[in-house]
Amino acid sequence: MTKVLVSDPIDQAGIDILSQVAQVDVRTGLPPEELKAIIGDYDALMIRSGTTVTAEIIEAADKLRIIGRAGVGVDNVDVPAATKRGVLVVNSPEGNTIAAAEQALALMLALSRHVPHAHASTMAGGWDRKKYVGNELYKKKLGVVGLGKIGSHVARVAKAMGMDVMAYDPYVSAERAQQMQVRLLPLPALFAEADFVSLHLPRTPDTENLVNAELLKTMKSTARIVNCARGGIIDEAALAEAVENGTIGGAALDVYAKEPLEAGSPLRQVKERLILTPHLGASTEEAQENVAIDVAEQIRDVLLGLPARSAVNIPGLNAEVMEQLKPHLQLAETLGQLLSQLAGGPISELEVRLQGDFAAHPAQPLVVAALKGLLSTALGDSINYVNASLEAKERGIHVLEVKDDASRDFAGGSLQLSCRNSQASHSVTGAVFAEGELRITTIDEFPVNVAPSRHMLFTRHRDMPGIIGQLGSLLGEHNVNIASMQVGRRIVRGDAVMVLSLDDPIPPSLLVSVHAINGIQEAHPVTL
Numbered sequence: 001m002t003k004v005l006v007s008d009p010i011d012q013a014g015i016d017i018l019s020q021v022a023q024v025d026v027r028t029g030l031p032p033e034e035l036k037a038i039i040g041d042y043d044a045l046m047i048r049s050g051t052t053v054t055a056e057i058i059e060a061a062d063k064l065r066i067i068g069r070a071g072v073g074v075d076n077v078d079v080p081a082a083t084k085r086g087v088l089v090v091n092s093p094e095g096n097t098i099a100a101a102e103q104a105l106a107l108m109l110a111l112s113r114h115v116p117h118a119h120a121s122t123m124a125g126g127w128d129r130k131k132y133v134g135n136e137l138y139k140k141k142l143g144v145v146g147l148g149k150i151g152s153h154v155a156r157v158a159k160a161m162g163m164d165v166m167a168y169d170p171y172v173s174a175e176r177a178q179q180m181q182v183r184l185l186p187l188p189a190l191f192a193e194a195d196f197v198s199l200h201l202p203r204t205p206d207t208e209n210l211v212n213a214e215l216l217k218t219m220k221s222t223a224r225i226v227n228c229a230r231g232g233i234i235d236e237a238a239l240a241e242a243v244e245n246g247t248i249g250g251a252a253l254d255v256y257a258k259e260p261l262e263a264g265s266p267l268r269q270v271k272e273r274l275i276l277t278p279h280l281g282a283s284t285e286e287a288q289e290n291v292a293i294d295v296a297e298q299i300r301d302v303l304l305g306l307p308a309r310s311a312v313n314i315p316g317l318n319a320e321v322m323e324q325l326k327p328h329l330q331l332a333e334t335l336g337q338l339l340s341q342l343a344g345g346p347i348s349e350l351e352v353r354l355q356g357d358f359a360a361h362p363a364q365p366l367v368v369a370a371l372k373g374l375l376s377t378a379l380g381d382s383i384n385y386v387n388a389s390l391e392a393k394e395r396g397i398h399v400l401e402v403k404d405d406a407s408r409d410f411a412g413g414s415l416q417l418s419c420r421n422s423q424a425s426h427s428v429t430g431a432v433f434a435e436g437e438l439r440i441t442t443i444d445e446f447p448v449n450v451a452p453s454r455h456m457l458f459t460r461h462r463d464m465p466g467i468i469g470q471l472g473s474l475l476g477e478h479n480v481n482i483a484s485m486q487v488g489r490r491i492v493r494g495d496a497v498m499v500l501s502l503d504d505p506i507p508p509s510l511l512v513s514v515h516a517i518n519g520i521q522e523a524h525p526v527t528l
């Protein structure tokens with residue numbers, strides 16, 4: 001029975017989808033040691049930001065195929081450890097965009113009009129209209145840091161409210177900023193000019209403590225800063241001090257370096273001009289339904305053997321690409337399997353050559369598929385699209401990808417894999433014919449035309465009378481049935497290859513006899 005563990009509160013719509021294909025256990029608030037103890041029973045894990053999936057938990061997850069993060073940030077998942085173990089990580093990149101953007105806008109408005117403090121004062125019996133005079137957003141300068149999905153929505157709404165919007169995002173082009181009518185500025189200039197700064201970038205080693213005491217000092221004393229992105233991007237102690245001392249006008253935070261926010265955090269000591277919310281950016285009914293459906297559908301699909309649309313650890317291999325390239329990926333994988341069995345040992349270099357019309361396809365998914373096939377001979381089922389590149393790197397396989405669109409061998413082009421190791425080099429070429437049929441078209445540069453089959457035998461031999469007959473008789477004597485046979489040669493009575501498709505595998509003892517046939521130089525049984 002396929003089993004899914006849901007370890008954070010998830011909208012019922014997601015649970016209903018998962019229940020179509022699996023037994024779903026909802027167990028929220030599990031301590032890490034308990035999660036580690038039970039994770040071995042599960043094929044899939046669905047989380048929000050409450051569960052931290054460490055390398056230790058992934059190590060204990062013997063059956064786990066997929067981790068689904070119902071949200072954007074996957075910083076609570078050890079993605080490299082999941083990749084190494086071949087566990088797919090998926091998220092919902094867009095399901096909570098609007099919710100998070102609206103939270104940032106709500107906090108900007110609440111800050112500039114002192115909403116929480118005025119409310120608390122009124123509830124406590126006060127009527128203080130003078131103390132809580134605020135500011136308008138209209139005509140103020142907003143600096144958006146991170147002009148991605150959420151930052152762009154904040155920018156759009158802010159413009160509609162009459163704000164002058166600037167942005168800092170080193171990965172956004174001038175054309176895109178121009179389209180959005182946003183001025184791109186360097187970070188120091190943005191902080192110096194802004195009346196409001198709103199952060200919408202990921203937490204990475206580069207962005208940790210990006211907003212530190214030094215940068216805060218460059219802000220106007222009336223400026224306010226909002227962080228609905230990730231904790232750790234702002235130095236919390238420095239921010240508490242800057243708000244307390246009046247270095248800046250105020251701050252609002254939804255996210256913290258350590259969550260839940262520690263009882264002793266200096267932020268909890270600041271009494272005025274600071275608003276804290278407990279990571280509520282994605283907490284709208286709409287967003288929770290969106291992300292739950294988005295991620296549950298992906299988990300369901302992966303458990304049914306279908307591709308996921310938002311995989312975090314196999315970039316470039318989304319569902320659309322997988323579907324379009326299905327036979328081409330299958331060809332790359334088959335050629336990889338074939339090549340590793342021809343090489344018969346460790347490979348130090350793999351060249352993936354996309355020829356003719358094949359060169360129009362994206363190379364990266366085909367390289368991953370070729371590596372999966374290549375490594376599956378040694379690693380079996382533990383190798384998949386998620387960990388193939390990493391495993392190849394760890395084994396020191398140097399991968400070269402070449403696009404040669406001038407080559408015109410077949411209508412749809414062809415794919416050639418070549419490998420080298422200390423002893424020899426081999427190459428195989430294949431093509432996808434009409435109706436998605438796969439063909440092996442060359443072996444070590446010898447032309448053939450063979451449909452791949454489960455059991456095959458490849459030989460290198462001298463092209464001389466009697467050799468084919470002897471091999472046929474030998475296999476017949478051992479009750480190995482030949483389904484088809486192909487011979488490829490470049491010159492008469494020179495070197496040649498033979499490809500036999502067999503109904504049965506070749507026993508090792510028979511292979512010794514095949515090698516003993518006069519004229520046979522190499523014989524490689526292949527199982528696909």
Ligand SMILES: NC(=O)C1=CN([C@@H]2O[C@H](COP(=O)(O)OP(=O)(O)OC[C@H]3O[C@@H](n4cnc5c(N)ncnc54)[C@H](O)[C@@H]3O)[C@@H](O)[C@H]2O)C=CC1
Nearest residue numbers: 073100146147148149150169171200201202228229281282
């Ligand atoms: N508070 C909450 O509940 C939520 C928080 N988030 C967080 O919001 C953040 C933004 O999410 P999205 O807009 O969906 O992501 P996104 O990937 O669409 O946008 C992120 C942007 O940050 C930019 N960026 C990366 N490094 C940068 C740097 N050093 N300086 C400036 N910009 C940089 C990228 O180029 C990109 O344009 C993420 O950290 C996400 O985890 C997302 C949803 C809810």
Ligand SMILES: O=C(O)CCC(=O)C(=O)O
Nearest residue numbers: 048049071072073282283
């Ligand atoms: O699941 C949540 O509520 C947190 C959402 C979030 O931070 C994200 O999607 O990155």
